[in-house]
Amino acid sequence: MRNSFMGKKERMKFELFKSIVFSKNGLSFSELLQKYDFTKSTLSRYINDLAKEVEESFDEKVHLVQNSQTGTYQIQTAESYSVGYLIDYIHLFYVEKSGIFFILDRLLRNHYTTIEAMALDLHMSSSSVYKQLRVLKEMLVPFGGKISFDQHSSPLIGNEIGIRLFSFYSYWSVFKSTEYGNNNYPESWWEVEEIEGYFDHTTSLSESQRAKLRFIQLITLKRVLWQKNYVEISEEFMSDIAYFDTKDAELLPLLKQRLTNELYKKERALLLYATRGLIYNLDSQETKKKIVQDYQQSSLEIAAYTTRLMAEVQQEFDIEYTEEGYIDFYFYLLILLIYIKHINIDISGYYKNGLSFHSMIDYDESNVEVFRKITRIIEQQVFYSKINKKSLKGVMSILSLTIYSGIYLSKKAGSMSICVIFNNNLILADGIKKVILDVYNKDRIKFTNDVLIADLVISDSYEAVNPQTEHFYFDEQLNPKQWGKMIDTINKIFYKTIF
Numbered sequence: 001m002r003n004s005f006m007g008k009k010e011r012m013k014f015e016l017f018k019s020i021v022f023s024k025n026g027l028s029f030s031e032l033l034q035k036y037d038f039t040k041s042t043l044s045r046y047i048n049d050l051a052k053e054v055e056e057s058f059d060e061k062v063h064l065v066q067n068s069q070t071g072t073y074q075i076q077t078a079e080s081y082s083v084g085y086l087i088d089y090i091h092l093f094y095v096e097k098s099g100i101f102f103i104l105d106r107l108l109r110n111h112y113t114t115i116e117a118m119a120l121d122l123h124m125s126s127s128s129v130y131k132q133l134r135v136l137k138e139m140l141v142p143f144g145g146k147i148s149f150d151q152h153s154s155p156l157i158g159n160e161i162g163i164r165l166f167s168f169y170s171y172w173s174v175f176k177s178t179e180y181g182n183n184n185y186p187e188s189w190w191e192v193e194e195i196e197g198y199f200d201h202t203t204s205l206s207e208s209q210r211a212k213l214r215f216i217q218l219i220t221l222k223r224v225l226w227q228k229n230y231v232e233i234s235e236e237f238m239s240d241i242a243y244f245d246t247k248d249a250e251l252l253p254l255l256k257q258r259l260t261n262e263l264y265k266k267e268r269a270l271l272l273y274a275t276r277g278l279i280y281n282l283d284s285q286e287t288k289k290k291i292v293q294d295y296q297q298s299s300l301e302i303a304a305y306t307t308r309l310m311a312e313v314q315q316e317f318d319i320e321y322t323e324e325g326y327i328d329f330y331f332y333l334l335i336l337l338i339y340i341k342h343i344n345i346d347i348s349g350y351y352k353n354g355l356s357f358h359s360m361i362d363y364d365e366s367n368v369e370v371f372r373k374i375t376r377i378i379e380q381q382v383f384y385s386k387i388n389k390k391s392l393k394g395v396m397s398i399l400s401l402t403i404y405s406g407i408y409l410s411k412k413a414g415s416m417s418i419c420v421i422f423n424n425n426l427i428l429a430d431g432i433k434k435v436i437l438d439v440y441n442k443d444r445i446k447f448t449n450d451v452l453i454a455d456l457v458i459s460d461s462y463e464a465v466n467p468q469t470e471h472f473y474f475d476e477q478l479n480p481k482q483w484g485k486m487i488d489t490i491n492k493i494f495y496k497t498i499f
Contacts, residue, residue: 028073
């Protein structure tokens with residue numbers, strides 16, 4: 001993650017923490033050395049620092065310990081914490097420790113007319129503040145933003161949509177659904193019931209979805225009401241996002257009361273489009289279907305782009321869209337193509353694990369060819385020439401992965417044939433079959449009695465099978481681990497059929 005708001009040391013200790021948290025049995029000193037290519041003295045220093053800082057971050061309820069028997073480093077907790085909780089809070093700890101985000105947060109909360117005034121207020125040296133501001137300036141460049149100390153302007157000036165995106169991704173990447181103090185803002189700005197009520201899934205929003213809504217609302221109200229910064233949206237942009245407004249319900253009355261009708265319409269239109277692009281699953285399938293149909297029935301150029309691209313993907317990869325798969329693919333592709341046409345900012349620096357599916361697929365020659373074909377299709381599209389060269393790499397990555405996902409959504413699920421033979425306990429063979437059908441979709445499992453045509457043979461005895469056939473030797477029916485290993489074997493075969 002390029003824009004992590006961490007210094008180099010903090011980032012390395014954060015990576016060490018994640019590796020140890022995710023390891024089932026802990027990691028040894030030598031394993032960590034091999035993984036991160038540190039010197040022994042550097043790794044020892046980082047581990048010692050990490051042990052102290054983990055305790056500090058979690059008020060001594062979480063510890064980094066070394067197992068006395070195995071020598072491996074493990075995370076020990078006094079309470080039952082999820083992995084996500086541990087990672088998000090230690091991430092927040094290191095971000096606040098590094099100081100870069102601290103400077104940004106204060107810059108957005110307050111207005112300073114000079115660097116010296118800011119340094120005095122923060123009890124820092126001017127040189128330290130200047131150094132951190134230089135990093136922030138570089139982070140703002142892709143978003144078309146600049147830092148200003150002009151008393152007649154807001155702290156961040158430039159491309160208004162870019163500045164709002166930068167603010168959103170900055171705050172979300174740091175806090176996620178952890179707590180963020182609201183002491184500097186009116187309490188009503190944090191109440192999202194009104195904006196929640198507009199969307200279909202208000203009763204089932206998760207903490208992370210609600211946190212994103214809060215940040216979007218807070219940033220919008222702050223930029224508009226306090227700093228008088230309004231979005232500039234062309235008539236064409238307004239037309240391209242018009243069908244995302246699906247209800248007459250009132251939205252952010254604070255804005256409607258204070259803005260002219262024209263300014264309010266622009267803020268509302270952008271908000272309803274942007275929330276769909278930033279927050280997953282706000283709409284029901286029926287609403288998404290209505291939005292897609294409205295675009296398809298329109299004469300908008302962006303709708304034609306989307307339809308044409310989907311048709312070419314379908315032809316190239318010989319896929320059959322289901323109704324639901326088509327709607328979902330069209331909906332997300334449309335959002336992205338509007339973004340490319342009108343906003344076109346590279347946000348890839350805010351993806352923690354990079355814009356890649358390589359970690360979840362066996363990235364072999366066939367996958368390389370798929371992405372080559374996707375790239376060729378994109379380069380042939382009319383809108384390709386409109387992608388700014390500065391944002392090309394990140395935007396292309398997001399678009400390629402969106403298309404890859406659309407192909408996968410429309411891909412027919414594979415099936416596998418399983419032969420079960422149990423000699424020691426005849427009825428157990430049927431019991432194994434029932435367990436498998438209880439776990440997996442019945443359409444994906446085909447049972448056979450012929451070991452020579454099966455993808456997997458499950459047996460308590462040796463069987464002569466084809467070289468390409470998996471054979472799971474099941475001879476401990478009373479051992480729960482044996483059943484788990486059987487499911488793992490089936491999962492691995494399914495994994496290969498999917499990717």
